[in-house]
Amino acid sequence: MSDTNNMITLVIHTPERAGILKNILENHGLKVVLEDFIVSRSTLRVAERVKIYPDDLPLALKILESGDNYSAASIAMKMAGMSGNLLIPVDFSDSSLISVKMGFDLARRLSVHPVVMHSFVAPLFSPSGSSLGDPGMDPSQSMENVIEEEMATKDLRAASAKRMSAFRDKIIRLQEEGEISKVKFSTNILEGVAEEVILNYCAQTPPMLVVMATRGVDKKEEDLIGSVTAEVLDSCRVPVLTVPDNHNYIPVKEIKRLMIFCNIDQHDVLAVDALMRMFDFPECEVILVPTAEKRKFVSVNKLNDLCSYFNETFPSASFSVSVPNNKNYREEIDTLINKNDIQLLVVPNKKTNIFSRIFHPTIAHRFLFERDMMMLALPV
Numbered sequence: 434m435s436d437t438n439n440m441i442t443l444v445i446h447t448p449e450r451a452g453i454l455k456n457i458l459e460n461h462g463l464k465v466v467l468e469d470f471i472v473s474r475s476t477l478r479v480a481e482r483v484k485i486y487p488d489d490l491p492l493a494l495k496i497l498e499s500g501d502n503y504s505a506a507s508i509a510m511k512m513a514g515m516s517g518n519l520l521i522p523v524d525f526s527d528s529s530l531i532s533v534k535m536g537f538d539l540a541r542r543l544s545v546h547p548v549v550m551h552s553f554v555a556p557l558f559s560p561s562g563s564s565l566g567d568p569g570m571d572p573s574q575s576m577e578n579v580i581e582e583e584m585a586t587k588d589l590r591a592a593s594a595k596r597m598s599a600f601r602d603k604i605i606r607l608q609e610e611g612e613i614s615k616v617k618f619s620t621n622i623l624e625g626v627a628e629e630v631i632l633n634y635c636a637q638t639p640p641m642l643v644v645m646a647t648r649g650v651d652k653k654e655e656d657l658i659g660s661v662t663a664e665v666l667d668s669c670r671v672p673v674l675t676v677p678d679n680h681n682y683i684p685v686k687e688i689k690r691l692m693i694f695c696n697i698d699q700h701d702v703l704a705v706d707a708l709m710r711m712f713d714f715p716e717c718e719v720i721l722v723p724t725a726e727k728r729k730f731v732s733v734n735k736l737n738d739l740c741s742y743f744n745e746t747f748p749s750a751s752f753s754v755s756v757p758n759n760k761n762y763r764e765e766i767d768t769l770i771n772k773n774d775i776q777l778l779v780v781p782n783k784k785t786n787i788f789s790r791i792f793h794p795t796i797a798h799r800f801l802f803e804r805d806m807m808m809l810a811l812p813v
Contacts, residue, residue: 440484451481463489519547520640528646528678536644537614550621552630553593628664643673673810691719693779700813719752782810
């Protein structure tokens, strides 16, 4: 039995907040004891002391300073070096509104700040404008070209700003009508190719999540080459949630049936831990399925052990295992999805080079073009 006499009081909170903090601290490996705090000359419990061992104080303080609302997801995110943002790239289409709706719902649930971002591409510099030092060129003409290009860029930025303003007004109107969650949000307009802008933003200010709208399967053939979402999926090092434009919207709290594709290694533990923290340890049913590459070599015992570990670690969720046996792996996956009414696919996503993307696309990349479903790609 642990000697609680050596413990110190970290904070005194209401019983509800004390319980939340206790769960978060224990998820980080700390030993925590709650002790009733009773006001003098009263038998009513008005608060609880959150007690820890002195050696755990540095980590406990770091957790406390990571967030005032004790959202497990936001604390884990900040401790991992991520910003308190959720990024939603938009092109002002109706599809963009779908990603905004889902993104704002998640932002409210996770207590993070949504950033609605649009990028525009400035005109390419012409050969004449890029060679001011060419002795065979009229300097006045080349400078004229540069000025024209700068004016064109300003015009594009101004046009983008005008469209963003109208889009922002539309979001606010839909918030007032109850169609979109009421959360404060920011907008941002950046210059550059969309996928490069998104990836640079994620590298410099890592958001907790990127939420992107995608085309339905019937339209995706047009995007097989040069898809912004596919490029982001293949290179992004933060989680990416894709939402098809023909998606029948489901509030986050109603996402209860998930399918997670496993590599049967330590990456699965990291991915599921990130998922559960991100969705604030939801009550849900999760089917674990080996990836196509692993199904021939999968150890059912290892997969079952992994399932048992998850059930013990995340008691709010119910994990089960399914190992496709058919030669046609994709058909059996479709059957599993339909039979279990899966609402969200969760896939591990490894960063790949351009050669691999062409000849060995990731599972996230393949599902993007094959399924009209929400998909969460978790970097591993």
